[in-house]
Amino acid sequence: MMNFRISSPEQYEVTYRRSVEDPEGFWDQIAKEYHWFEPWHKTLEWEFYTPSVKWFIGGKTNITYNCLDRHLKKRGNKLALIWEPNDPKEKFVRLTYRELYERVNQYANVLKRNGIKKGDRVAIYMPMIPELAIAVLACARIGAVHSVVFAGFSAVSLADRIKDAGAVAVLTSDGLNRGAKQIPVKRVVDEAIAMGCDTVKRVIVTERLGWAVNMVEGRDVWLHEELQHVGKECPPEPMDSEDMLFILYTSGSTGKPKGVVHTVGGYMVYAGYTFLNAFQYEESDVFWCTADVGWITGHTYLIYGPLLNGATTLMFEGVPTYPDAGRFWQVIDKYGVNIFYTAPTAIRSLMAAGLDHVLSYSLDSLRVLGSVGEPINEEAWNWYHIHVGKERCPVIDTWWQTETGGIMISALAGISKLKPAHAGQPLPGIQPVLLDADGREIEGNDVEGYLCIKHPWPSMLRTTFGDHERCRQTYFSAFKGYYFTGDGARRDENGLYRIIGRVDDVINVSGHRFGTAEIENAINLCKKVVESAVVGYPHEIKGQGIYAFVVTAEPVTNPDLVEAEIIESVVAAIGKIARPDKIQFVSGLPKTRSGKIMRRILRKVAEGDISNLGDTTTLLDPAVVDEIIEGAKTVKVSQ
Incomplete structure (x- = not known):
């Protein structure tokens, strides 16, 4: 277990103060908890004007070494990944840390065998199956940059992202299950590549539905056939702290998707730190984040954050209402889930389905509930707290963004004061401010303004891929010297933050x-x-x-x-x-x-x-x- 757990309100206050007074010393100490092949010679260099941010300069590591290799001695036989299929009658999958390590190495060797190397961009367009998580880790293992595209985007959207990233390969499957539907994933990939994705040299296809699909000779290969030719050992590629780990596309106001770039060292340090503290993870916990890996929440809190802490993470292929609206609660009871992290949209849809579905299950294993994606409204917060958490589980409403890489403002489960519809306090290491329209900091409590961050944190975006000026314009031009979140926020009389919506979602009446x-x-x-x-x-x-x-x-x-x-x-x-x-x-x-x-x-x-x-x-x-x-x-x- 990491040595940077905050375990009391008093410790939060002391830690937060230290993180503001000496940010570099604070992050330096946390980063030393991870394995580095070579130490860094400088903790931080930054300015928010062009902008340029670098963390742990000169340090070399590999995030998969920290997710897998270093757990093998102590946790080799511990469950790393539980996979629950769309159809509750289908067999689930459980992988120990040793088994996941071997599967990741094999997939990494398949990537190498197919000409993929360090620095190459790889698009991943796959359903929520174990091979998706394995593919992400396999890319990181060899230093290839993964760009996961949610397997529900159209061929046009996929093509735009492949072209922007210059992806040399696409990792996909024959099809996918989603509720009562089956969707031809490979066909979408074929359509996308036909739209001028000339950089793609290889498509690696996982068999999910057993469908016969079009395989282009010289370009397309089946994963199960390629696995016959590779071993279970693949040394992790030493990566510079500031090397790219992944690109994740997010919608922009112009309509053209922008590729948010995260780097190896800083993202790793922050993902592990926030997972441990926000959820107050314990060694025996089963953690379930319902997000698709196509979104940042799936990256940070389904794959990387849990595995960095040696946790058991649950991955779900289906939807909350299939075969009925009790599915989430059935899965929680089936695996004894202790920490459950989902979106207000899902909560509201399950509220509408009625209480009978919830009351059919015990939910006794639950200890912590989390909410992510948008501010959770008071009614949904109360319903979640009363009917799912039985009024004994803290509900943490986490505020963060694709661009921030991890949770920024949130209660710490069981430690912080909770207030419905309020995200709460910043995590130590995060320095939020409220600004007025002229860019002046608004002091004190019971105030509102534009939410900005005035000091860098390790997992912040470094650029937008191939267009650094767009990064500057979007995040650093509105208020000079600050990262602008695009959100308005209110700080209540006790200093708790409430997100009041995007600034472009503000109505002036x-x-x-x-x-x-x-x-x-x-x-x-x-x-x-x-x-x-x-x-x-x-x-x-x-x-x-x-x-x-x-x-x-x-x-x-x-x-x-x-x-x-x-x-x-x-x-x-x-x-x-x-x-x-x-x-x-x-x-x-x-x-x-x-x-x-x-x-x-x-x-x-x-x-x-x-x-x-x-x-x-x-x-x-x-x-x-x-x-x-x-x-x-x-x-x-x-x-």
Whole structure:
């Protein structure tokens, strides 16, 4: 177990103070807990103007050595990875640290056999099967840069990412299971490569469904056939601390995806540190992060963070509602999950399915609950705490981003004071500030402003791949000398942070600024409401009006009555100035397959500009957009 655990409120205060007074000494001490082939000669060099940030300069390590090799002596027979398939009747997979180590080495040798080497970019487009985690680690083992693309993105989106990264290979599968559906993954890869992905020389295919798929001679190989030719030993490539570990594409305001770059040393140090402390991980815990590896949460808290700490991590192929809405709770009981980390979107969808599904399971093994992806509204927080955690498990609402690499602001489970809908305090080593529009720091508590970070941390993004100027413009140009998160936040009277939404998700009503998350939270307090999304639209008197898209638990038979209840809820929570001008009842919201609401589409609908909605093929349910457009035609201003 690492020696940087914070185990009391008093220790948090002392540690936090030390991390601010001597950041380099603080991170230096934590980094020394890991294995390095060569020590660093300088802990940090940085400036936030161009920007340039380097950690543990001259140090050489390999993240997979720290995830696997160093655990073999003590934890070789301990479970490293549990895989639960989509279909509960299918056999699960359990891999010990020794078995995972061997599987990663074999896959790494397959990569080498197929001409992939240190520094090459490798696109991974795979379902949530063990080979996905193994492929990620195999790339890191040999120093190849992995770029995981969620296996639900369209061929066009995949092609854009392959081309931007200049990927030399794609790792994929024949198909995938998702709920009641089976999806032809390899076919999407073929379509993408046909769109001018000339850098791709090799496609390595894992057999998942046993489908006959098109295999291009000289380019495509089956993983199971390649494994026949390789051994179980592959020495880890010594990597410079600032070598690229992975590129992860995230949506940008321009629509062109931007490749966020994370590096080996700093990301490793931060992933291990935050996993241990935020969740207060214990040696015997079974940890389950429900995120897909296609997102940063899956990278940091399904693969790297747990394995760096010698933990048992659970990987789930399916969806929360298949074969019914009790699936999450069934899996928790089946494996005795102690720490459960999921998204507010999933929680709200399970709330809507009713309590019977939760009450059918004991959930006695649970010790810690976590939330990730967006601020969790108060009603969902309370439901999660009462019905899943039985009022004995702390619920930590973790704030962080693809760009930050790991959790930045969060309660520490069982240690920090909890307040629903508040992320809490910064982790030691993180220095958040609130700025006003002129870039001045806002001191004290009970204030709000733009959330920025004023000092580097090890796992922060280094650049956007192939376009450093875009990195500067997006994150470092708004407020000189600060990393700008793009979020607005409030610091309450006790210094706890509450994220109030993206700054581009701020609505200015008659000169009053409201975060969309704040209004949604108030709407969701209405008992009939399952979920809502709020956007601004042009209003000739107020400047901006508030347009709410609302999903209800039951079909709405008396819209005027439900509208009145929603308005009452908002007025009670925030005040009359924040009452929605328009309320549209919808059966669902346009979401990506990771559960992120596409507010850009809703904004266009609210503005009456439906000519340019962009690519909707990557949505979970594209049909919902047509329904929303049709319904918007009859929406009246609320009385």
